[in-house]
Amino acid sequence: MMLNRLLKPLMLLGLPVITSIVTAEAASDSKAQAWPFSGHSAWVYDTxxxxxxxxxxxPGFFSAEIARYNRNADPGHKISTIYSYHGSMEMYCSKHDPKHCPPDKLILSLATESSAANHQRSSVAHYRQTLGASDKLPEGVGSVAIIDGVVNGHYEGSLKGFNELSQEAANAFAEKVAAALCQDPNIEGVQFDLEPLDVRKKNGQYFFYKRIAALFAQDNGPCIDENHPQGRYFSVFAPVHSLKANSQSAKNLQAIFSAHQNGYLIAPIYDLDATPLGHSTSVKRYRKLAQRQLDMLNRWSKQAEVPFKIGIPAAASVHEYVDCKGPPCKKKTPLPTSQLDYVQAVFTAMTETNIRDNPFFLGNAVWAWSRGISHGGASFHPQKPSDNMQDLLGRQL
Structure with missing residues (x-):
């Protein structure tokens, strides 16, 4: 009954549902039920x-447009989850030394101050309330908070030293983050965009995510309540090579996600070139790179038993774009006339690799509805999926 109750809203939306990984029948832990994170997602930035x-x-700038997309999309191609920016993780350790970093120097900085009143003002709240998510999860479109951070940053407040945190400090950071986010009733899950992901060892990142998984599912903990009886779920943004066959990274990711079956990986199939940002990737080269990445993802995810979503560039990335303005822009190859060329290429690669048949494939993650894509002194276009792109996604996503 619980499994059917969780899956029914997704089936009604015509969304793909994965049951072979996380089912109540297959799990000895009664909490290891099917989670409502199967289905397609989209990143949304309201700034x-x-x-x-x-x-x-x-906040909620794209609510009407995404609602219209879902009305027009064919069954199986609707968006079931919105990722919207909610805050950043920051560290202010003395001399950037993680060995001298007490809990009060490990900070979660929210875009909207955490309080009962402000919970209704965030982007997360607007999308949850306007796109049909009810008080009884997982009906409607789910609303997920993006929490970002730069692990290799060299600025005050970056996560430099995050990997070197002790298990005790990493756990304390996770407890602070979970307590703050789970008091917000609008947050159904968290998309951790802490880059670069590195769990090749049982380091600070590893201990942080392990503790997050436990806290999000903990009985009598901060993340389970009447409206979230199964707790919260989470995802990590990570390159395909983090799942390399027989690697310690893949084994550690499997341990993170399998412990409570409440997490998954998002593999971006864009910005695959090693060239500096602003150097465009031709559609021909992108198709070849995407095919290679998807082939590896298809094989390695099965071996590691890690559920995943695929990030696709329906708007500009720093290598796949239609136009780029600013000093870093180096248009060494002819630019496509439409972002459709890149997305059609990745859809073709998905078909040729049969990755949609992978039992660990949860859906696609659409990059992105935004109000400007700028990085490193350059501005990239298009900044959101065009009408033609939305028509394509509505038929083939």
């Missing part, structure tokens, strides 16, 4: 982000 212009935030 106006154009160089030289004021940064302003309009």
């Amino acid at each position: 106006h982000n154009v160089p030289g212009e004021p940064r302003t935030v309009s």
